[in-house]
Amino acid sequence: MDTIKIENLEVYAHHGVLEEENVLGQKFLLSLELGTDTRKSGKSDELKDSVNYAEVAHFVNTFLQENTFRLIEAAAEHVANELLVRFPIEQVRVEMKKPWAPILLPLETVAVSIERKWKEACLSIGSNMGDKRKNLEQAISMLSKHPKVRVEKVSEFFVTKPYGCVEQDDFLNGAVTIKTLLSPRELLDEIGVIEQKLGRERIIHWGPRTIDLDILLYEEDVIWEMDLKIPHVEMHLRDFVLRPLAEIAPDKKHPLLQKTVYQLFCELSRKE
Known part of the structure; x- marks a missing residue:
């Protein structure tokens, strides 16, 4: 299975268990691996034969801004399912990072990574x-x-x-x-x-x-x-x-x- 990757797409959205996270919002980083067959687009050199990663990125950004989830596990699950339904891909890996996680300890990021497929x-x-x-x-x-x-x-x-x-x-x-x-x-x-x-x-x-x-x-x-x-x-x-x-x-x-x-x-x- 071929893969198209989008790494560390920055999205400002309102997800979290704490009320202030839902009100104020925070930064999330999304990395996506889209499993698809790139043979046709590789031969034709036509965007219509591939998965348009710009459309994918804008869809994910809009989806996460228009919906609110308490857990990043839930956000990642819904993103994965929506991508599989809406785009011509057979499988997807979603990694969602939360660099501003409010745990009152120094950290680089908290993340969840899932894989889903037809x-x-x-x-x-x-x-x-x-x-x-x-x-x-x-x-x-x-x-x-x-x-x-x-x-x-x-x-x-x-x-x-x-x-x-x-x-x-x-x-x-x-x-x-x-x-x-x-x-x-x-x-x-x-x-x-x-x-x-x-x-x-x-x-x-x-x-x-x-x-x-x-x-x-x-x-x-x-x-x-x-x-x-x-x-x-x-x-x-x-x-x-x-x-x-x-x-x-x-x-x-x-x-x-x-x-x-x-x-x-x-x-x-x-x-x-």
Whole structure:
């Protein structure tokens, strides 16, 4: 990943725990490392093909002057997220220095440094009630409208038999790959909101539903919590999950089984 650096941008703003810091303001120094691909601009020599660091600097200056935070950790977090949403960068490192920190001791500066980036996740999606295709398309549209989600690829939709013993209509299933600034827990919450808006009711386990969204993979994370398990516990056993996912993300690796989605799909197909 190539990097564009801005070092020690001076901003006079009103951040701090003490009331006088919010009223009087003080100097902050911002250093930014913007992770992007400079190959295109390096070949074209055109600013439109790059990240305009002047626009970045002016945006950060304005943002920190128009908003007030008690902690520089919070200020840095919001700056990082805003930059990732607004500019064509994949990752960012923000260092925020506070040279006038009121601790009544001699010091050069107090600083916080954070790194944030767009993370990759794979989702399964299905519906077997009402207008199934419309349900899937609406869910994907709602995902794409979230400022911290970028829908990258959407698979074909496949008609599949329902899983479990409940008598119900066939499903229409697919898979979606996204990039997101949401944590796994935040992504799970957003999925819950989308399901609720589209009329999902959890009455019967493995029963019929207007929409079903599941997190299959999130980077190479392994999470084992009561209501959040990543990678999805049974993804390697379900054809309706692996078939569409193998279409759009065949090389994604299961972090526990250490096999690609395509390998898992081929193994399951041979068994069936």
